[in-house]
Amino acid sequence: MTTIRKAKANDAGDFAELMLISAPYFSTLFGKKVKTLLQNLFKCQFNLFSFDHVYFAEIDGKVTGMILGYDWQTKKRENVRTGFLLFKKLGISILGRLLALIKLNETVGRLEDGEYYISNIATYPKHRGKGIGRRLLLEAEQETKVIGVEKIVLDVEKDNVNAINFYRNLGYKILEEFSISLRRIKIINFYRMAKELK
Template identity: 35%
Template sequence: MELEITQAPLNCSSEFAKYVMMTGERFLKAAFGKNVQKMLESLFVRKNNLFSYECTRFAVADGKIVGAVVFYPYEYYIKARWNTGFLIVKNILFTKIFGLIKIDRGLGKHKKDEVYLSHLAVDPSYRGMGIGHRLLEHVVEEAERLKKKKVVLHVESDNVKAIGLYKSFGFLTEKTAKIKVSGQNFEFLKMVKYI
């Protein structure tokens, strides 16, 4: 299998949303509501937001998208965070805003010396073939190119397979965050890979 990591094209919003949903559907629905997939598709095609095609790469094998990763450096986060909030508010109920603020506070602030990996998923029929590892390599290569000192991510503590992948790639668990969203409890591990 020949694998290529490519910048996500604008016409792939449904594939983008599908892969982001794989990273934690229950949490995403609790945070953004039942129409989260349509919201993700809408955000993907816009510039300057944390769900944009600008910060998304696809893993492509034999002409098929088989995985995706969303990541961004601190500078992009600072530039895009308010626009992301504005675009999300246009797509969800106003009552969800307080949950989003709670999530932001619970997961913590980004720092200048890091790249933040927000979502990574691989098509279930292509798992175990090294695609997740290759997507992580790409993120680390970009972090090195940008002269960052670490890659940071949050993963739900019950996502054992993802945690195993991150640990095998050298990520260390730094801390745990517990968040209650829409009456549901979630626990995230903050994991860090130092470069």
């Protein structure tokens, strides 16, 4: 049986693994130490990768998936601190990534007032098809009702057809398409999808 629970700081290992499943381009953006970086950010409160914004799914006490999300007020409040922590953890090497990070922040994850952002959602491959992603997304939707959110938004890679169909089946609609270039290495195409809450 699947249970959903709030994350704890000691879930950092699973968080980093699942983040890279949901956003493999992070390896291109952050380099070889990406797992350590994600674990460190996860353990720190008041940043957009903090355990405070994560739910985990478990079966028999084993983590099977996770979702990371936050509202527009949290984004405004924690955006600068997230950048500061990235600088602190990456040091001078952040300068080579700065333009890509700014572009990423202005496109992926942008929020309007009244919106909630699903930043990342992933399940371990051996647990796919069990309804875990659906349960995680519904948990996030329940959280948004409590805080008065009007719309949930997310960004999905355009070539991730399974994820796009998953979101469509849960009532999400494509709003727009956009692209970002990561460090002159890779261009990623995204759809912005949204679901209005009643």
